[in-house]
Amino acid sequence: MNVKIRKWCLLYFAICLLAFFNGQAFAEQELDALDDYLHTFIEEHRIPGASIALTNEEGIYYTKTWGITGESEEEITNETPFTIGSISKSLTGLAVMKLVDDGEIELNDPITLHLPWFTMLDDPARQITIKQALIHTSGISTYDGLALSDQEEMTVNPIKARVKQLANVQLTAFPGDKHQYSNANYLILGALIEEVTNQPFAEYMAESVFAPLGMHAAAADFNTAEKNGYLSGYQSWFGIPVKSPLKYDHGGAPYGYMTASTIDMVEFITFLQQTDHKFIREEAIELYNYPHVQTGEDRYYGLGIRVSNPDTYEEMIWHSGSTPNSRSELFFLPDTGWGGVILTNKNHFLEEASLLNLRNGIIRILNGEQPEPVNPPFQIIPVLISALNLIVFFVLTYSLVKIKKDEIKNILTWRIAGILQLLIAIALFPMLTELVGVPWHTVKAFAPDFAFFIYMFFLLLLLNSFIHIFYSIKKPLETFNLRGF
Known part of the structure; x- marks a missing residue:
């Protein structure tokens, strides 16, 4: 083998070796x-x-x-x-x-x-x-x-x-x-x-x-x-x-x-x-x-x-x-x-x-490309349901305080509010399953936190409606103040 061919062979070998190590480094x-x-x-x-x-x-x-x-x-x-x-x-x-x-x-x-x-x-x-x-x-x-x-x-x-x-x-x-x-x-x-x-x-x-x-x-x-x-x-x-x-x-x-x-x-x-x-x-x-x-x-x-x-x-x-x-x-x-x-x-x-x-x-x-950054999931829906629970709990507490102080003047409005909350509670689960398009047992299985707060929301609505309706019935009819209605 002449010197020129030997040089080309060595160069080819060096290129292959370099490619191999570059490939290894990339891997x-x-x-x-x-x-x-x-x-x-x-x-x-x-x-x-x-x-x-x-x-x-x-x-x-x-x-x-x-x-x-x-x-x-x-x-x-x-x-x-x-x-x-x-x-x-x-x-x-x-x-x-x-x-x-x-x-x-x-x-x-x-x-x-x-x-x-x-x-x-x-x-x-x-x-x-x-x-x-x-x-x-x-x-x-x-x-x-x-x-x-x-x-x-x-x-x-x-x-x-x-x-x-x-x-x-x-x-x-x-x-x-x-x-x-x-x-x-x-x-x-x-x-x-x-x-x-x-x-x-x-x-x-x-x-x-x-x-x-x-x-x-x-x-x-x-x-x-x-x-x-x-x-x-x-x-x-x-x-x-x-x-x-x-x-x-x-x-x-x-x-x-x-x-x-x-x-x-x-x-x-x-x-x-x-x-x-x-x-x-x-x-x-x-x-x-x-x-x-x-x-x-x-x-x-x-x-x-x-x-x-x-x-x-x-x-x-x-x-x-x-x-x-x-x-x-x-x-x-x-x-x-x-x-x-x-x-x-x-x-x-x-x-x-x-x-x-x-x-x-x-x-x-x-594919040698940069992936999107990893972002932790933010579960907005359970947060919103938690906020709703807090609102209903606040309304419940406020109602109990008003009853204790005997500050309820418009009994008819009070009763209507109770009936509305009762109707919402009754319709809650059918409306929810219709909205999300899945049965309730699927919601409980795949989103237990969401289901838990829905249950809490339901119970708070029921309790609030019961307090409103019961008090409005118990309160004497002569205390109705229709002018505020």
């Missing part, structure tokens, strides 16, 4: 930025326990755990199971696609073809197809799905029992006409899986979905989840974590109560990253990930999975999940190969958006 900076960002987020949001994993085409790129579980306060590891909330729908949807791929069912089959006992108040409910249930266009409302969710009772065949409660429910749209995200759809699909396979839902998921995907600590029933180390999480009271008294929903696995660790969810992300699918055929997975129905400006719903910005370099396949004491995020970016899972054991409906912001911040760091 270390990226990991440091991730560490700092995640640590700040978890501290600011007072999350007791969390587990995060990020993957690329080479495998796990980053994994970290923080804190403790609820109940016996075990240290969180990447094998600690969390309830994954509505990410369960992605796995239920995959189970349905497995049955489609095996030729057991077809997407356009009516539900009643496989569940002849399924009925609702409307005849069109018999036309609901499997696909419509998967993409939430069955016509069953979000409210009616929540009314069946987060139950704590122990029943035999809990999924089937829950679906049978739909017999008293009316559709709010004709099947196929409108997207309404509803847990009821996935309860129906859970019952369908049981009917078609002649197996309990949890058993089918364990044998035909979790085991083939390598999700060895995942579970779709409480007994298995507990055996695998599942412990409940925390509810949020004004941002402060409080151990949750709520129990596992034994009929809720198809829509939101599956449990899994970050290692399990990495296996699911790996499945999404693959192009050669051994679990189901490529045609089935393309249908699974396809954006079947639009749910927002750039958001769509597949057959149990969400898709944002399809067919662009920003495309993201993802799903979020919530239970009263956990919050989770899962995502996969086909263009770059990045994927990730975030599991946390604290929740409040006013804090749910913050984990979406965390996910987006992580993606920005992975």
